[in-house]
Amino acid sequence: MNLRIVGGSLARQVRRYSYKPVRRVPLPPASNATPDAKKADGFSLGKELRARIVASGPIPIATYMKQVLTNPAAGYYMTANHNVFGSRGDFITSPEIGQIFGEVLAVWSLNEWHKFGRPVPFQLIELGPGKGTMMNDILRVYGKFKVTAGLSVHLVEMSEHLSKVQAALLCRSSTEYGDKPFYRSGVTADGLKVYWYRRLEDVPQVFSIIFAHEFFDALPIHKFVKEGDSWKEVLIDVDQQNSEKFRFVASKADTPMLRLFLNSYCSESMADRNHVEISFESESVIQEIGNRLSSNGGLALIVDYGHLGDKGDTFRAFRNHKLYNPLEEPGCADLTADVDFSLLKQFCDRTGKIFTIGPTSQRAFLELAGAKERLEVLLAGASSEEERHRLTDGFRMLTDEDQMGSRFKFFALLPKELKEIYN
Numbered sequence: 001m002n003l004r005i006v007g008g009s010l011a012r013q014v015r016r017y018s019y020k021p022v023r024r025v026p027l028p029p030a031s032n033a034t035p036d037a038k039k040a041d042g043f044s045l046g047k048e049l050r051a052r053i054v055a056s057g058p059i060p061i062a063t064y065m066k067q068v069l070t071n072p073a074a075g076y077y078m079t080a081n082h083n084v085f086g087s088r089g090d091f092i093t094s095p096e097i098g099q100i101f102g103e104v105l106a107v108w109s110l111n112e113w114h115k116f117g118r119p120v121p122f123q124l125i126e127l128g129p130g131k132g133t134m135m136n137d138i139l140r141v142y143g144k145f146k147v148t149a150g151l152s153v154h155l156v157e158m159s160e161h162l163s164k165v166q167a168a169l170l171c172r173s174s175t176e177y178g179d180k181p182f183y184r185s186g187v188t189a190d191g192l193k194v195y196w197y198r199r200l201e202d203v204p205q206v207f208s209i210i211f212a213h214e215f216f217d218a219l220p221i222h223k224f225v226k227e228g229d230s231w232k233e234v235l236i237d238v239d240q241q242n243s244e245k246f247r248f249v250a251s252k253a254d255t256p257m258l259r260l261f262l263n264s265y266c267s268e269s270m271a272d273r274n275h276v277e278i279s280f281e282s283e284s285v286i287q288e289i290g291n292r293l294s295s296n297g298g299l300a301l302i303v304d305y306g307h308l309g310d311k312g313d314t315f316r317a318f319r320n321h322k323l324y325n326p327l328e329e330p331g332c333a334d335l336t337a338d339v340d341f342s343l344l345k346q347f348c349d350r351t352g353k354i355f356t357i358g359p360t361s362q363r364a365f366l367e368l369a370g371a372k373e374r375l376e377v378l379l380a381g382a383s384s385e386e387e388r389h390r391l392t393d394g395f396r397m398l399t400d401e402d403q404m405g406s407r408f409k410f411f412a413l414l415p416k417e418l419k420e421i422y423n
Ligand SMILES: C[S@@+](CC[C@H](N)C(=O)[O-])C[C@H]1O[C@@H](n2cnc3c(N)ncnc32)[C@H](O)[C@@H]1O
Pocket: 069, 070, 077, 085, 093, 094, 095, 096, 127, 128, 129, 130, 131, 156, 157, 158, 159, 162, 198, 212, 213, 214, 215, 218, 219
């Protein structure tokens, strides 16, 4: 629900309370930027969020993150206000670096589909497709191998704005709908049907290969810190020194999510940790994937930057390829948190329906899946020295240990009945 401030300055409305500010890893210094990005119609997400805090108290980071990324009026992914991806945007992702990435995933997934006995009908599902580049590269390979009969494509994308960008790349044309489980559909040049949804739950129940590249890092997190022997939830409050700014505070009393964390997730393996970031929304998506894989068959591949439970203070923002203060100008910078793969694996195990492979490093996966061989073919066909440089630089960026090679991880989910066969 959006709240608008009615009358009176916010400064006068700030409650009198004292929350303890939370120290975090040093953030980039505050810029001279105006505290809030305003849309042309005067709407300010920052103002809305502060009014909400003033009315009912500090909010979890998850609430802030969800609003900042996907608020329909001003969320980072929801508007055409800025370039998100690419060298002119705020960050670049592997599929945008080079076609090799999507092509290798296509060949890998085709191979898995063969192992399943080439079931038809079947679906490719992508969660959070960005500009649609990876799916475009995947579909080109499927077309080359003439695997199009019985295949349909299903994209889970919150942002109608990005759905238009994806449709322009993937489809000859597309149509919007308001009365169906999908809100857009189109047809590719190869005649494949493509559908857009806001939730994975709405995608038809058919054998599926599910891709999620840099999707889970965008899902809202709750954050917990240990102070002495007790855990607190980190919340976002209005700054007491400057009522036009936000600050992090520690919860004074137990919050519902802190109780959930303590009762169900805080295990002995976390004894040495002082920070834990949990995305309960990620767990819901994993549960839905588990239900689908066990009922209809299929597999899922999650690719993201993350750690194995050894980090916990990773919530941050990116703007123009640089770290940015996540509490400044909400809606103007991307918010993200590393994926905690140890928790993701725990979520998978809890479903009782899936088994997992990995996480393995991007470098190891791409090498095993034939990325180097594909690079050589592309280099042989390159028409200029410049193109050869672009291809080799991109390959290095994707695979070098000190670039994306080890920070990015591949994690596969399969129906638990297949565990014996895969081991
Ligand atoms: C970091 S981008 C990654 C884009 C693309 N996969 C890539 O790697 O280039 C995150 C994508 O997920 C979408 N997204 C974020 N939150 C979402 C949600 N809750 N449900 C569906 N899509 C979401 C964004 O609109 C965007 O397309």
